[in-house]
Amino acid sequence: MTDSFKDHFSRGADAYRAFRPAYPDELFAWLAATAHTRQAALDCGCGSGQASVALARHFARVFAVDPSAAQIASAEPHPRVDYRVAPAEATGLPDGSVDLVVAAQALHWFDFDRFWPEVRRVARPGALFAAFTYGLLAVDAPVDRVLGHLYRDLLGPFWPPERRHVDDGYRSIPCPFPEVPAPAFSIRLDWSLDHLRGYLAVSY
Numbered sequence: 507m508t509d510s511f512k513d514h515f516s517r518g519a520d521a522y523r524a525f526r527p528a529y530p531d532e533l534f535a536w537l538a539a540t541a542h543t544r545q546a547a548l549d550c551g552c553g554s555g556q557a558s559v560a561l562a563r564h565f566a567r568v569f570a571v572d573p574s575a576a577q578i579a580s581a582e583p584h585p586r587v588d589y590r591v592a593p594a595e596a597t598g599l600p601d602g603s604v605d606l607v608v609a610a611q612a613l614h615w616f617d618f619d620r621f622w623p624e625v626r627r628v629a630r631p632g633a634l635f636a637a638f639t640y641g642l643l644a645v646d647a648p649v650d651r652v653l654g655h656l657y658r659d660l661l662g663p664f665w666p667p668e669r670r671h672v673d674d675g676y677r678s679i680p681c682p683f684p685e686v687p688a689p690a691f692s693i694r695l696d697w698s699l700d701h702l703r704g705y706l707a708v709s710y
Contacts (some may be wrong), residue, residue, distance in 0.1 A: 519580035525704035527690035529610065531560070533638065533691045538564035540686065542632040548604040550594035550621075551612025555581035561608065562586040569604065571597050578697045595620035599628045606634045613637040613679060614671035622682050635683050639672050640693055645702075661710060 534557075539543055544565045549558040552570035554577055560569045562584045570590040572578055578589045592598050594609065594616050607625050608615070625635055642657050646651050671679050698706070 519554060519576040519703060522577065522708045523556075523580050524556070525625065525701060525708050526556060527640070527693050527705070528556055529560060529638070530691050530693060532689075534560045534564055534596065535610070535654070536689065537561075537606060537634065538693075539637055540688075541634045543605045543630075546604045546609065548597065548628060549610045550597070550607060551576050551615060552581065552589070552610075553612070554685075555584070555587065555589065557590070557608060557610035558587045561585045561606070565606065569597070569599055576664060592634060592639040595625060597622050597628060601627055602630045604636055605629050606636065609637040611639050611672075613639070614668040625683075626640075628666070634686065635681075636688075637676055637681075638691070639676055641672055641675065643705075649671075656706075658709065661692055 508562060538662070541547075547561045547565040547566045548567065549555075549561060549570040552558045552572045553574075555570055558568050558570035559582050566586065568584075568587045570578075570581065570587050571594060572581075572589075573589045573591065573593045578591050581587075581589050594612070607629060622708045642653065645653070665685065
């Protein structure tokens with residue numbers, strides 16, 4: 507994300523909320539156990555709040571920011587989640603106010619030169635930063651061949667350039683913070699064909 511917000515997700519925000527996958531509970535339990543304290547977390551580029559609500563099960567308060575007013579309007583409400591229309595690079599939070607900053611399937615859109623200083627500003631001493639993403643889904647061999655053809659051959663030339671960071675699991679994004687070893691997490695879901703179609707419609 508640069509000074510000019512690339513709004514890929516406001517259109518169809520309700521469908522985005524309905525069809526995007528949930529993250530594994532184990533991920534958020536690990537983040538909570540690894541953070542020094544659990545007073546407050548910040549979800550940057552929160553979209554419709556999938557990660558925000560999951561964080562609220564472990565943190566006393568969650569600030570969730572996204573530059574898309576439509577995404578925020580469609581977000582799942584939760585009494586401990588404070589949704590705000592704001593970019594990740596300028597959250598509006600006070601200095602030293604959060605114990606955890608996350609970017610769930612969103613880091614590749616950020617302006618890194620502005621985002622990393624914002625993380626440092628809002629983080630309390632010893633706070634944790636975590637970014638996670640998921641790539642091309644897998645079903646079985648025949649379906650995977652069709653999805654791979656759609657993703658790489660038909661749509662490949664049209665993906666925004668930031669998508670390359672998702673394809674390599676964010677390894678190409680230079681993070682200025684010391685790495686904390688983490689276990690591997692996976693998303694395993696039981697979807698109907700209609701749900702898969704809905705996911706492809708909002709994602710592809």
